[in-house]
Every structure is written in C-alpha cells, then in structure tokens.
Amino acid sequence: MTALLEITNLRARIGDKEILKGLSLTIQQGEIHAIMGPNGSGKSTLANVLMGNPNYVVTGGDIRYKGESLLEMGPDERARKGLFLAFQYPVAIPGVTLVNFMRQALNAVRGQEVPIREFRETLFSKMDLLKVDQDFARRYVNDGFSGGEKKRAEMLQMAMLEPSMAVLDETDSGLDIDALRTVAEGVNTLMNPNMGLLLITHYQRLLNYIKPQFVHVLIEGRIVKSGGPELAEQLEATGYDELEAQLATA
C-alpha cells in the first residue's frame, strides 16, 4: 500500500543554514504521529517545508504524498492535493473577512464554486463544532485575534477544507486549558480513518487530548528516536537534555 506521506532523508536550509539533516518519516492513513523536539531542532522548518514555504530550500531527499513527489509543487497545489498546515503564527490579512477568505479557500481546494447556501451551512456547522461565535466569521482574518482565537481559526479552516493530511504546528501554544480541550475535541472529531495527522509540539500537554500512536523525537534536524505514546510521557518526565546526553554517549 502506498503511504499517505513519506518523507525520505529530507534536507533543507533557510538562508545558508541547514536545518533538516536527513529526516525520514512515513505516515499511513488513519495514523496520528507526533514529532516532539526542543527549540531549534527543526520542527517549524519541517512544517514549512512540507507546505512548500518558498523561503526554505530543499537540498536533498524527497517528500511523497500518495506516491507523488511534492517538491516541485507550490503551496497552493499541495493544498489542493489535500495537505493542510495549521500555522504556529498565522498572519493577519487586514480587510479580508474570515467568511470571504474561507469561501475562496474552499472553492480553490475543491476546484469548483461551492454554492453559497451549502457554504454557509457547512461553515455554521463547523463553527458550532469548534464552539466559535458566528460573529467570528465577519472579522478580518487573524487581525487583532488573541492567541486562542488564531488557533481556533486555524482549526476552523481545517474543518472546512477537510484535508487528508494535516500538520498541526504547535497548535497548543498560546491556548489556556479550556481552549486547548475544545480545539483538541474538534481535531478528534475531524480525524477519520482516511486521514493522517502530524502533531508538531514542544510539550507533551497536547498529547493528553489528542492521542498519537507514534511519537518521534527530533533533535538537530534528524529523528533520533521513535516509539509509542510512552515515549512522550518519558520525555515529559526526563526532558530533552537527558535524551540528548544519552544520545551523545551512545
């Protein structure tokens, strides 16, 4: 069976600095993976490279999605193929309402005009799911949003676009415990057997609410250790320093 997402020996740099140094990871449909790592380990670089941020240059390896290499595709084409990135720091688009933005995004991803009535019904039901107020849709995209509102807006987009592979970059940061629970419940509802999910996180906290089957530790641009959910708990107990020390002596 072809993997949903297959990253092999991926190398990438931003400017002159190489950040990813041969990263490999395979995700099948129905799987939830978590990548954990300390600051500067390359977590956000991985998220950006997966989505095709032009500021990052891939210098080696490959990313295949449903058997097809993504490297030559722009971010828009990747999105239309079914890839989604929930940003750690979503940017504001002043003057553009969330509802207008969502409509254009949905039309683009579906490759056809979604009838306005259907769009509205879908939007309102997804907003209910994520417990966001309907007024939210009339605000300008991320403009003056609190940290929690930004993350909810990202989840709302994911709910609307129904990707088959979603990457959540530090979705737990900036959320209080109630917001975290709501967002996580939303993600769990959206997850389905045809979909893959990659959680990128510094802390184990999010993993109390969204349960991955696979946990990977990213240090200095490589996955240094993989395991089950117990690995996350172990990391929470010991911290990254101890693991790094172990690896150094190994």
Add this chain to the structure above:
Amino acid sequence: MTTAPESIVSEYKYGFYDPEEALFKSNKGLTAEIVEMISKMKDEPQWMLEFRLKAFETFKQKQNPPWATEQLDDIDFDDIHYFVRATDRDERSWDDVPEYIRRTFDKLGIPEAEKKYLAGVGAQYDSEVVYHNIREDLEKLGVQFLGTDQALKEHEDIFKEHFGTVVPPGDNRFAALNSAVWSGGSFIYVPKGVKVDIPLQAYFRINTQNMGQFERTLIIADEGSQVHYVEGCTAPIYRSDSLHSAVVEIIVKKGARVRYTTIQNWSNNVYNLVTKRAVAYQDAVMEWVDGNLGSKLTMKYPSVYLMEPGAHGEILSLAFAGEGQHQDAGGKIVHAAPNTTSTIISKSLSKDGGRTSYRGLLKVYDGCEGVKANVRCDALLLDQTSRSDTYPTMEIDESDVSIQHEAYVSKLGEDQLFYLMSRGMSEEAAAKMIVNGFVEPIVKELPMEYAVELNRLIELQMDGAVG
C-alpha cells in the same frame, strides 16, 4: 482633413475612440483670442469674459507648482486644442443625443446605470455637456442639476455669488488655466433641508486627440441639505497626450452634508491636474472619496476648509499606479474654526515601476481649540521596482488640539502570500485578496455598484501583477 488618431492596443477596456466629428474645434494653442472666442460661442455675460481674460493673464505669469516633477514640463501647451464642441445642445433625453456619442455612453454603461440606481446623470463629451437629467421628484423639490454653462445662463445670480470664491483663479497655474478656458462640468444646487437619497453622477469622456478638457463644477448645498455626487471618466488611448484640468468648488452650508466620489480612470496618456476644494460651515460635513486608477500623471489634493465650529471634513484617497503612472494624490484639511474635526485616510498601491505619492496638508489656525484630526496613510508596494513617497505637512498653530498621524509603507508580504496559498489559492488570487483587503476601508464607503466597479478596476490593474 483629419487623420485617424493613433490608438494603442491595451488591456484598458475604455480605450476605444469615435471618429472625430466635432462641430467645432479651436486651433491648437492658447491666445486671448481663443479665450474670447470660447466666451462668445457660449454667449456669456461680459463679467465672465472679463473673468476669463484676467485668469488667462494670471496663467501666463504662473509657474508649475514647486513640488511638480519634470514630467509636468513635458506638457506642450501649444499642442493642445482648448475647445472642442461635439454638439451645441445639452439634451435631457438620450434619444436626442447624436447617435455616435450616445453609443459611446452606452458602451460605458451610463444610461443603464441611470435607470438602475442614480437620481440624475450628466454626460460631458470633450468640452461640453451633451446630456443632463434629474429625477422629476427632485426637480420639483427645487434641486438643480445641470451643465455649468447652462447654469450660468439660467441661474446667473447664485452662480455669480459663488463662482470662483472657493478656488480663485490665482490659486495655482492650472486653476488659472481652467478659469480662462473652462467649459462644461456640473452645477448642483440643493435647497434647504432637501436630502437627495441616491447619487447624482457625472461622466466625463475625452474623445478628441490632443485636447484639453477643462470642466468646472460648482456644488452648493444649502442649510441642512444632503447630496452625494459621483464622477467617472475615461478616454481613448492615443500616442499623444491629453490634458484634463478641472476645478471643483463646493459650498456646504450649516448642517448640510456633501459627499463627492471620484473614480478616475483616464487612459495612460492623460495628464490629470485638478483643483478640488470645499468650504464647510457650522456642523456641516464634507467628504471626498477620491479614487485614482488611471492617467499618466495625476496631481490632485481635494481640500476641505472647516470655517465654523462643528464642521467635519473627511478625505478618503485611493491611488493605484501601474507602469508609467505617477499618482500624486492626497488631501488638505484646514481647521479655521474651533471644535472642528477631520480624518484623512490614504491608501496607495504601486506596481510595475509605478509611483504613488501622498501629499497632504493639515493646518490648524491659532485659536482653534478643541480641534481633532486624524491622518493615516498606508502604501503597499507590489514589487521591487515600484515607488511610494509620503509628504505630510502639518502646520499646527494651536496647542489645545488632538492630532494623530500614522504612515506605513509595506511590501506585498511573502508570509501573507504563503498563508493564503497554503489554503489553495493561486499566487495571483492571493495577491488580489491581500490588495482587496488593503483597499477595503475605502471601498466599503462606496455605494455597492461603485464598490463592485472599483474592485473590478483594481483586479484589472492587478492582472499579471505577480509571477
């Protein structure tokens, strides 16, 4: 014999031209004789002829404004036809307008818009107004909306009382030129307490090659009245340049409210040098919504003089400069009375080497305590080769005031593009969305039909902007 004008193929959809069938076209160049002839052909009173001749003397003495770029020196005043009469009648029915002219306005969608959402329409073709009409119920209420030439004939008293009082001929070189050779434009009088609920529109079309259009608009809103006037304009694309130099004077009396909206879409061979000024009296509100998308060079700074307490002035300026264009726009607010308030919001976009400049003046006279003023200018550069400058002048001679001023220049954000593209939008769609958002604070002030039109024009300008 007339030769066919040289037209250039372009994306500009209004660049078509009619064969020149003018009844009369003055020889190129400007002399006192031509000024006299214009006045005579219009059968004007003696005082107007004298006004024109005096203004002509002033024009000859005046220099270009000190901030003008060298581009303005390229205007050859001897190579311009100053008066082109297409028809000698200002009609009230489109059926009576000569067919080739009517076809042009049909193509521009004017009669259709008139039926759908306007209270009155004026149409100027080259030097003169060829059509003017207003809804009957408004006319019964005493609202006057007619060509300025006709107004001079029919309402000479009120005309003479206000004409040239807001923008005197000596104000600047182009105001002097307009005062000497003015022709056409709109005259509006709204009686006390009458509120015109939907817009009046005038449309200005240049057809003749190498011509100058010098319309003159005078709007008087009497106490407690209200009116929204909209103007649009286009011209054929010729290899040689045309000149458009208008003067607009507005008097907003006690408690009245005037909004003046411009969607300027001249072809890129038109110099657009316009003086627009309003005076607002007690508790009056004057709003300029000034959209500049076309022309080769625009120099235009709509102004509001706040003359009595409680007056409010507002200027929303939107400029888009593409290849070979310079939009030198902005606005001026003069607080000449205490407890007056004002807002200037300027949004400018430049691409393909286009240049936008914000040029503004905020003046508060000594003794005008309690003034509140807010100026905000944002510029967005769509590529590396484009340029934007800000020239804000503040002359604040009173200390008991509240003044805010903010200016930002930004480049089309890579992170914004990436974000929108990660949601499936093409780079071009993403750029358009960012630009639409950028201009939203201005567009949302327009009536729906104009907002749609403006967005469409911006999208046309944006086509091929990226990638």
